[in-house]
Amino acid sequence: MKLATWNVNSLKVRQQHVIDWLELSQADVLCLQELKLPDEKFPRAELEEKGYRSWFAGQKTYNGVGILVRNGLQVDEATIVRNIPGFEDSQQRVIAATINGIRVISAYFPNGQAPGTDKFAYKLRWLDAMHDWIASELAQHPKLALLGDYNIAPEDRDVHDPNAWEGQNLVSPEERASFARLIELGLVDSFRLFDQPEKTFTWWDYRMLAFRRNAGLRIDHILLSKPLAESCTHCDVDKTPRKWDQPSDHAPVVALTE
């Protein structure tokens, strides 16, 4: 199964990009983040026409996540979960579905703004809640994939200029510790299962010609439970759509599993 995640930074603006990239990649499952539209404006019919069913949790202006599933894969409707159960949150950041027996979670982790801010405190609380929920999900679903925009660069090699970024939002020790705690639950960073080109990133600032200079961060990830990681044969970042006109600032990440 070809699993992918992509922060599209407005599905309204990037609808055609998503359709073109599905055609190009032939992904079976595409997790989307930052839809930035309410549910009534989700282009369900247009995606259906291209052979994908959609599940989503949207809201006006900000956030919003979805899962696109290619026709023919089995989705158990009763397994759809929106948001982290028990975590009170007005922001739509999580949707889960069981697809061909694999628990797939699309997540848009909070940005955090800067260490010491209220938004950073919210990010850490959200990460704690995510940790505890994933622990219980893993107990029920041996095959689990947590895909999304984590807004965390796990290691210095995931940062174009570690010195300039030291201690800042997205790379701070607290955030990296939270990422490590997710890994300790028994998840595997599929990207690091394989040899990768140095300085591979998933996000580049729109400003400062950052993409051209490859001044980026690796903050979008596909974490797999160990039973699923055992069947993972490939993972990479597809920079192709980042080169298209009016691109998202993120590139899709792709993993191949059983």
Place this chain on the structure above:
DNA sequence: ATGGCTCGCGGAGCGAGA
């Protein structure tokens, strides 16, 4: 050099993103 782009919203600039 703390800006630089690109969104949504609303119909001018501003907040937010990362």
